[in-house]
């Protein structure tokens with residue numbers, strides 16, 4: 001049911017862990033629905049120089065977290081904000097329909113971490129004005 | 141190093157060689173239609189009669205009370221709908237439990253949409269129904285009680301005999317889904333006051349797509365499939381002779397030395413339970429500690445999710461199952477785990493390992509060894525585990 005890419009990122013996830021004194025930390029999802037993602041960002045001159053994640057969730061939740069971190073590591077904030085859940089899913093060679101919510105969660109986690117960064121630094125990020133990290137994205 | 145360890149015997153079992161050998165001639169040589177009068181047909185008919193005797197024998201029934209079906213789900217459907225529609229004049233109330241197989245629950249929900257009232261009894265933290273609540277739920281409109289013999293997810297065994305007595309005392313028919321119990325628990329339908337019993341072959345080393353419903357003489361029930369005169373006009377369709385023969389052989393083998401089977405299974409089961417509990421922290425055994433199927437192990441592993449656990453086990457060749465939402469394709473984790481009071485996040489992290497006749501102690505060691513590594517790896521990835529470590 002999962003692509004080889006998904007299984008690869010599930011069994012060898014990239015960028016697992018925490019960043020001490022991270023510049024931005026975001027957490028989305030809840031234990032009730034079975035998926036929680038937490039992202040840590042290190043940002044220098046508007047560039048995401050390091051990113052780490054922790055995930056409680058199914059195989060695709062772990063794989064999408066891993067892929068999302070890989071896609072935005074080294075990118076500018078501007079570029080990271082353009083990351084869509086579809087791009088994450090495509091990079092993984094597709095996800096089963098019932099698992100698309102996991103990719104949405106990955107996109108949300110990145111945004112939540114960037115929102116945290118903007119708040120800590122008193123920066124206004126236009127694209128995150130209407131973003132609510134607590135919004136329920138779960139629709140299996 | 142990767143082995144193949146099959147520990148999902150509650151989902152299905154391999155067909156035993158002895159069973160297959162009995163079946164094979166009925167595909168190619170003794171293929172006659174059992175309703176035909178010539179020798180080839182009579183051979184098929186005789187095989188069915190013989191099989192019916194064996195199935196009846198296994199549960200202390202009269203062969204006339206055994207009706208072959210396509211399996212457990214069909215038997216469940218027939219028992220519930222058949223009794224409901226045949227007894228509509230007497231009443232429209234059915235009592236069942238919250239932990240039944242979907243074969244029962246979805247049938248009851250269908251009946252609710254068609255004018256019947258259904259009471260779904262709660263269970264305690266071990267998964268057992270309360271007999272007093274059952275008795276109190278009975279009204280003069282109650283026509284049927286359907287409570288499963290043993291649960292497929294957590295292995296809990298219900299007080300079937302007592303339920304049977306309550307049903308009998310109140311003049312209500314009693315059906316029990318015995319799909320997981322047959323072959324693991326001694327069943328005598330008279331002793332246990334069972335009016336209807338669902339059975340399935342593929343959980344006891346028989347073929348898939350075959351089973352039976354025991355219907356006690358005198359139970360008022362509608363026919364299930366209309367058509368030819370097979371199964372005494374109650375379940376039409378040319379009989380699946382090879383599968384019926386296989387089912388009979390399987391149930392005969394499973395029931396002729398239950399105690400011996402169980403001794404071996406319980407030894408493996410208790411070792412698996414002990415080794416997991418002793419080697420992995422923050423785990424919880426689901427289901428009743430003693431009143432449980434000889435082959436069922438069900439644990440919740442806190443801070444991790446069941447599907448991730450299953451995928452990881454699969455990568456080292458171990459087959460198990462989980463009650464997590466992500467394996468059921470719905471938003472909620474298993475209704476059974478929620479009914480015994482597990483919070484969602486704990487229910488998501490459940491793993492069922494169900495043993496069978498072909499499992500060994502070495503396999504148990506292999507599974508536990510790998511579980512330790514896998515749980516550790518997934519917990520290190522889990523944001524829920526951070527706070528726990530800090531507590532220490």
Ligand SMILES: Cc1ncc(COP(=O)(O)O)c(C=O)c1O
Pocket residue numbers: 150151210211212213214216241243288290291292317319320340341342349350351
């Ligand atoms: C308790 C219970 N009832 C019914 C069934 C359905 O049986 P079958 O697969 O033969 O339709 C199963 C098996 O999945 C079961 O475990």
Ligand SMILES: [Zn+2]
Pocket residue numbers: 033034035058465466
């Ligand atoms: Zn999910």
